[in-house]
Amino acid sequence: MAFRGLMDISLGRLIELYNSGKHEDLESACQQLLESEADDAHVWHLVAANAMQMGNLEDALLRVNKALNLMPEEMSFINTQGSVYRQLGRISEARDSYKQALKLDPEHFDTLYNLANLYRDSGEHGSAVDLYRKLLVRDKYFHSARMNLADLCRKMGDFQAAEAELRILFELDGGTLQALFGLGQVLLEQGKHEGAESCFREVVNAAPEDPGALFYLGNVLWSQGKISEAETSHRQSVKLMPEFHQAWNNLGNDLRDQGEQQQALNCYRKAIELNPSYMQAHSNLLFELNCTITDGTVLLEEHLRWDEMHGKPLLQQLEFSNERSAQRRLRIGYVSSDFCNHSVAYFIEGVLKHHDGQQFEISCYSNLLKPDARTAVLRSFADNWREIGHLSDEAAAQLIRSDQIDILIDLSGHTSHHRLQLFARKPAPLQVTYLGYPATTGMQVMDYRITDQIADPEYSNAFHSERLIRLPRCFIAFTPYESSPDVSALPVDEAGFIRFVSFNHMAKIGPEVIKLWSRLLHAVPESRLMVKHFSFKDEGVRDHLLKLFADQGIASERIEIFTWASSCEEHLSYYRLADIALDSFPYNGTTTTCEALWMGVPVVTRAGKLHAGCVGSTLVSRVGLESLIADDEDAYINIVADLAADRARLREVRATLRGKMMDSELCDAESLTVALEGQFRAMWQQWLESGDG
Known part of the structure; x- marks a missing residue:
């Protein structure tokens, strides 16, 4: 008995070393103790837990199994075994260990929590939620479980439940920075931008060197159209953590929305360099390349690279059990x-x-x-x-x-x-x-x-x-907004000057577009250009655009800037001010072109070599405006200048364009659907004949 008391004192000292994080000292002390007491299960369990903390998982597994051989039904040992299996990625064995422990004690708190975390990490979200809620009934102050529950609800899209759990944390003890951070995430997901911004600003004020808080503050600022502020926040984030690949990606988005195409591309490439498996940044890079290059081979190669990295590794070779009948009702899925x-x-x-x-x-x-x-x-x-x-x-x-x-x-x-x-x-x-x-x-x-x-x-x-x-027709058909405003009279007749318009995304309005539109403004005296994009809510972005035009000799009063409209009807009403729409290049507009045509505004487009630069041509040609398709920059200038000088033609186009569009393929969704269905049926027939799958 005296010896057993000595062991109790020794074990207490070991536990003290473990709790203070002195893992190497503990390892040495345990090895000495085990030389004389090799059959002490509690010491074996302690060295197993210590090895797990040090990342020596295989040693940890050997040691906890040794402890279990000595005491097979010790709850804490079985629980630790499950945790080692979980860290090794042996999920099935971890689940078995936790369930074995719970057979001995169905209400064992730590094991229930560990099993809930395992369910969460393995995608069994419903089971995880149930266990977290069960734990919180027993201990409403179990903050880790509540934070995990809130985070899981957020990931499952149940933002209201996530918000409710986080607010309970604040009611119980005022919450923590972690809870405040989580609340900001949930509010952002729900579009409650002001509340989210308040949360992240509070976190940043408390932890100004936290790159994650700056990252999310930038995200919520971007969501509100505060683009230049978002850029500042994301730049601070990557300055503090240069390897923060998500922040590099979002900085790219900030720059893209200001028309800074090359800088945006550089940020996306940096994000990919830091994390080659970062699929989202690679897709963002591809989208932006459509706005900047016209070499189809280069564009294809980059897309093939995306597939090599993010697509092909996921392919599952499965046989399809779909009924192989040529004439049956086909199941079509749209994603x-x-x-x-x-x-x-x-x-x-x-x-x-x-x-x-x-x-x-x-x-x-x-x-x-x-x-x-x-x-x-x-x-x-x-x-x-x-x-x-x-x-x-x-x-x-x-x-x-x-x-x-x-x-x-x-x-x-x-x-x-x-x-x-x-x-x-x-x-x-x-x-x-x-x-x-x-x-x-x-x-x-x-x-x-x-x-x-x-x-x-x-x-x-x-x-x-x-x-x-x-x-054998236009590949798309436009469904006009039900409450579209009527086509107005030609604006120049009242204003006395031509007003050009472009509502295309700023990602499409790069330096070459600015230069060409500036040439056009010089070629048509007293004309003005009206632009509209959500990023223009930001004064810094507006000033930046005006400077780009000023560098080309265009006075700021000739550039009219509008922000995002609150409704489709309001958005379309801006066309009552526009005489001629200017298409972007090398990535043309699609929706913006159809909207302009619908509102009676002719669109001048510059034809490119790839789909992004040819879509404008396919749209305007369907309403008889082939003459507004330019092959190069000089032709673009000449076409626009000639049209601007011909008010009689502008009036005629204004008065007849909506009717022509309604009678054209651009608004004939029924014939488009028939054409698509014919292709679907042909695809299916060919698949049946090929014997694939």
């Missing part, structure tokens, strides 16, 4: 993050509305977390509506497989919030990209891309990994 008041909706709505329900079953897979009134309209046209915003790519792919979709259609390409890594898993026999992106996806699993002869001439085949399907 998008833009089933809302977004430009994509104005082109997909007519297609969804006019699908032949007897021949095609339509499923929409919505990656949207915040639906709106437009979402409800689109949903009414679908046979099946699936919310996948809260699902992992693998879970969403499994859902699509279980729905036995025959043809799965991507509407996003490499734009924001795409789900191309879902497509990388090949959940459907045939996969098609359409509408939302002006180039190849670069993916070997994407079978087709839908376009037309003008948007993608025959030579474009060499710039795509997909097979191009060229419709």
Whole structure:
């Protein structure tokens, strides 16, 4: 008994060393003790826990198993064994250990918590939530469990529940910086920007050297259109943590939205350099390259590189059980993050509305977390509506497989919030990209891309990994806004000067565009240019744009800047001030071009070599305005100047353009849908004949 008392004192000293983080001293002391007491299970358990803290996981596993051999039913030992397995990535064995421990004591608090964390990390979110809630019933002050629960609810898209849990933390003890940080994240996700900004500013004030807080402050500033402030915050973040790849990516977004194309590209490349697996930055790079280069081979190579890094490794070779019948009702699936008041909706709505329900079953897979009134309209046209915003790519792919979709259609390409890594898993026999992106996806699993002869001439085949399907008409059809304002009289007749307009994204308005538009303003005396973009809410961005024009000799009063409109009707009403719309290059507008034409405003476009630079040509040619397509910069200047000088022609175009558009392919969604369905049927027939899958 005296010896046992000595061991108790020794073990207490060991525990003191463990709690103080003196792991090497503890290791040495334990080894000495085990030389005389090799069968002390508690010492073996302690050295196992110590090895786990030091990262020596294999040693930890050997030691905890030694402890369990000596005391097989000791709860704490089994719990530690589970934690070692979990850190080793042996999830199934970790789960078995935790469940074995809970058989001995179903209410063991630490084991329940560890199992909840395992469920969370392995994607079993529902089970994790249940266990966290169970723990919090027993101990409402268990902050780690509540923080984990809130974070998990946020990741699952249940932002209100996440916010509620975080506010409970503040009610209990005023919260912590970690809780304040989490609350800021949740408020940002819900679009509660002012509250989110307040949270992150408080965190930054308390921890000014925290790159994560600066990063999120930049994110919420960007979401409010405070672009130059966001840039400052993101720059501070990467200065404090140069390897912070997400901050480099978001700094790229700040610069992109100010038209700083090359700087944005450099930031995206830096993010990829720091983390080659960072898929989002690589997609952002691809999108911005569409705004800057015209070499289709270079563009294809970069897209193929994306697939090598982020697509091909995910391919799952599965056999498809879809019924192999040529004439049966086909299951078509559309995947998008833009089933809302977004430009994509104005082109997909007519297609969804006019699908032949007897021949095609339509499923929409919505990656949207915040639906709106437009979402409800689109949903009414679908046979099946699936919310996948809260699902992992693998879970969403499994859902699509279980729905036995025959043809799965991507509407996003490499734009924001795409789900191309879902497509990388090949959940459907045939996969098609359409509408939302002006180039190849670069993916070997994407079978087709839908376009037309003008948007993608025959030579474009060499710039795509997909097979191009060229419709015998315009590849899209525009659904005008229901409450569009009437076309106004020609503005120049009242104003006395020509007003040009461009509502294209600032990412498309690079230095070459500024130079050409400045030449145009010089060529048409007293003319003005009206621009509008959400980033112009920021005074710094406005001043920056005015300086770019000033550097080209254009006075600031000739540039009229507007911010984002609060409604589609308000947005379209700005066209009542515009005489001629100027298309951007080498990435033309699409929605902006259709809106301008709809409001009676002719669009002058500069034709390029790739789809991004040819889409303007395919749109204006459908309404008989082929003469407004320029082959080079000089032709662009001459066409615009001649049109500006011909007021009679401007009046005639103004008075007739909406009617021509209504009677053209641009507003004929029914015939477009028939053409698409014909291609879907042909794709399916060819797949059946190929014997693939």
